[in-house]
Amino acid sequence: MCHVSPALFSAGLQNRQESYNVVDVETAATYQRPAEGLLCPFYLREASRPQPHQPATDSNMPQTVSKKLGFIGAGQMAEALARGFIDRGVIKAADVHCTDPVQARREVFEGFGCQAQTSNVDVVKNSEVIFLAVKPQYVSVVLKEVKQYLTDEHIVVSIAAGIPLAVMKESAGDDKRLVRVMPNTPCLVGETASAMCLGGKASDADGDIVKTLFNAVGSIFKVDEKLLSAVTGLSGSGPAYVFVVIEALADGGVRAGLPRDIAQQLAAQTVLGSAKMVLETGKHPGALKDMVTSPAGTTIAGVHELEKCGIRAAFINAVLAASTRADELSKL
Numbered sequence: 197m198c199h200v201s202p203a204l205f206s207a208g209l210q211n212r213q214e215s216y217n218v219v220d221v222e223t224a225a226t227y228q229r230p231a232e233g234l235l236c237p238f239y240l241r242e243a244s245r246p247q248p249h250q251p252a253t254d255s256n257m258p259q260t261v262s263k264k265l266g267f268i269g270a271g272q273m274a275e276a277l278a279r280g281f282i283d284r285g286v287i288k289a290a291d292v293h294c295t296d297p298v299q300a301r302r303e304v305f306e307g308f309g310c311q312a313q314t315s316n317v318d319v320v321k322n323s324e325v326i327f328l329a330v331k332p333q334y335v336s337v338v339l340k341e342v343k344q345y346l347t348d349e350h351i352v353v354s355i356a357a358g359i360p361l362a363v364m365k366e367s368a369g370d371d372k373r374l375v376r377v378m379p380n381t382p383c384l385v386g387e388t389a390s391a392m393c394l395g396g397k398a399s400d401a402d403g404d405i406v407k408t409l410f411n412a413v414g415s416i417f418k419v420d421e422k423l424l425s426a427v428t429g430l431s432g433s434g435p436a437y438v439f440v441v442i443e444a445l446a447d448g449g450v451r452a453g454l455p456r457d458i459a460q461q462l463a464a465q466t467v468l469g470s471a472k473m474v475l476e477t478g479k480h481p482g483a484l485k486d487m488v489t490s491p492a493g494t495t496i497a498g499v500h501e502l503e504k505c506g507i508r509a510a511f512i513n514a515v516l517a518a519s520t521r522a523d524e525l526s527k528l
């Protein structure tokens with residue numbers, strides 16, 4: 197029997213949604229856990245129903261950032277970020293500059309309204325927040341190239357895996373406003389899980405600008421730099437693990453007789469719905485798993501097979517291997 201009123205439940209949900217965007221790791225537990233016993237299966241069913249589209253109002257519109265953004269490196273991650281920021285209205289396409297040695301990549305950016313340059317220095321001259329979106333081994337090269345054009349007005353944000361602030365400082369000079377962010381590609385659809393730390397002369401106000409950008413495309417956590425490799429192994433690389441899971445679940449559905457397109461939709465929607473239940477109820481994933489698992493039923497038969505294959509160790513090892521690799525990248 198549940199004693200929580202629907203009104204109280206929705207208030208709890210609303211509070212959670214307002215608070216999980218920017219989270220400092222030290223306070224994450226209090227932000228993310230509604231009071232125990234707030235939910236019961238009845239209201240979970242209510243919560244998992246598709247919610248009506250919320251029209252944009254002054255209170256739920258993302259804040260805008262009136263800065264010019266520059267992307268040095270216009271590859272996969274730069275595109276996901278630029279499109280995400282523009283689609284969510286936090287920045288205007290005309291205020292986004294980019295550069296890339298590959299003409300096809302510059303054309304992709306021009307295709308959604310950004311301004312492409314052929315020199316990194318021109319991007320620096322035309323931008324205030326500069327994203328270093330090249331592969332990790334080119335971060336120092338690029339910083340040394342543009343160093344003399346970086347002024348007090350610039351915020352330099354590196355998204356490169358594994359490259360420490362100390363290395364950036366060495367290449368750009370220790371008077372620069374430096375930020376490291378580890379994003380992930382779901383920023384493209386407004387659902388990134390990112391983390392950041394500040395370095396050099398970056399101020400809290402600089403951090404707020406970066407937070408505003410990333411809040412518009414999901415959530416950003418402020419962490420100590422020593423945790424960024426772990427973040428890289430988990431959420432930076434994580435979308436790839438989840439895509440493997442979705443593909444494999446769909447294969448299972450096909451093996452059991454479903455048409456491919458339906459199997460893939462069912463698999464993806466199952467992952468989406470399950471993730472929302474974890475975020476919106478604050479319940480432990482194990483408790484939510486138990487709610488699906490009837491005695492001697494179908495689910496425990498499936499879970500048993502996963503456990504026989506060492507599924508948990510496989511995911512733990514994947515996160516650890518990617519995190520270790522991020523540490524190695526700083527030494528290349």
Ligand SMILES: NC(=O)C1=CN([C@@H]2O[C@H](COP(=O)(O)OP(=O)(O)OC[C@H]3O[C@@H](n4cnc5c(N)ncnc54)[C@H](OP(=O)(O)O)[C@@H]3O)[C@@H](O)[C@H]2O)C=CC1
Pocket residue numbers: 268269270271272273274295296297298301316328329330331332334338355356357378379380381432433
């Ligand atoms: N992809 C992801 O999911 C994530 C990536 N990252 C980080 O983002 C960064 C970019 O990754 P990703 O987008 O996947 O890589 P991509 O290879 O897709 O993009 C990098 C782009 O930068 C170009 N480039 C190379 N040298 C320069 C240069 N000197 N000046 C300007 N542009 C240059 C590359 O051209 P060319 O191909 O000719 O070298 C390429 O087009 C990496 O540091 C990665 O660690 C972080 C989180 C997630």
Ligand SMILES: O=C(O)[C@@H]1CCC=N1
Pocket residue numbers: 357428432433
């Ligand atoms: O695979 C990589 O190295 C990059 C960093 C995190 C995700 N992709």
